Amino acid sequence: MSLSSDARIAWGLKEEGDELFARGDFGGAIECYTKALGLFPRDPDLWNVKGLALSKLKRYDEAIKSYDAALEHYPRDTRIWNNKGIDLDDAGEHIEAIRCFDIARAWHNKGITLLKLNRDNEAKNAFDRAKELGFS
Numbered sequence: 001m002s003l004s005s006d007a008r009i010a011w012g013l014k015e016e017g018d019e020l021f022a023r024g025d026f027g028g029a030i031e032c033y034t035k036a037l038g039l040f041p042r043d044p045d046l047w048n049v050k051g052l053a054l055s056k057l058k059r060y061d062e063a064i065k066s067y068d069a070a071l072e073h074y075p076r077d078t079r080i081w082n083n084k085g086i087d088l089d090d091a092g093e094h095i096e097a098i099r100c101f102d103i104a105r106a107w108h109n110k111g112i113t114l115l116k117l118n119r120d121n122e123a124k125n126a127f128d129r130a131k132e133l134g135f136s
Contacts, residue, residue, distance in 0.1 A: 010036040014046060021053055029053040044074035051083060060091040078104040089113045107133065 017032030033050040040046060051066030067084035074080065085100030086109060094113050101110035111126035 006039045010039040010043075010046075013039075014049070017049065017053070021049070021056075026053045026056040030057075042073045044070035044077060044080065047073075048077075048080050048083060051080075051087070055083070055087050055090070058090075060087045063087045064091070078106070082106045082109060085109060085113075089116070 013032045013036035017029040017036065020026075020028040020032060030050060030053045033046055033053065037043065037046050037050065047066045047070035051063040051070065054060075054063035054066060064084055064087055067080050067087070070077065070080045071084070081100045081104035085097040085104060085106060088094075088100060089097035089109070089112070094117050097113050098110055101107070101113065107126045107130035111123040111130065114120075114123035114126060
């Protein structure tokens with residue numbers, strides 16, 4: 001089964017966006033991902049990488065909207081929940097970030113956010129849980 005013309009174009013745009021992202025051209029990457037999303041608006045991976053590029057430019061509100069769009073189509077992807085939590089934390093929305101880290105089971109990131117809230121005992125528990133699972 002061959003890919004449709006739109007799928008080939010979208011795949012090429014995503015690859016181009018990934019190359020631009022790797023070179024640090026986050027604005028260019030966002031443009032490519034946005035064009036690809038015009039062809040495949042329900043693709044959670046495209047929304048996720050667009051969110052990552054927006055995050056690199058500290059455009060957290062837009063990044064969070066991209067993660068939300070990805071989660072509409074794939075709500076069980078823990079990578080997307082973790083990315084959303086990181087950006088919420090960076091935007092100062094620590095409580096909401098912790099909720100995302102809970103969903104993603106991102107214990108280390110949860111510990112970091114709990115420290116910012118001076119919730120040291122809970123942070124220690126989160127770090128201990130991360131260590132138990134082989135993360136540190």
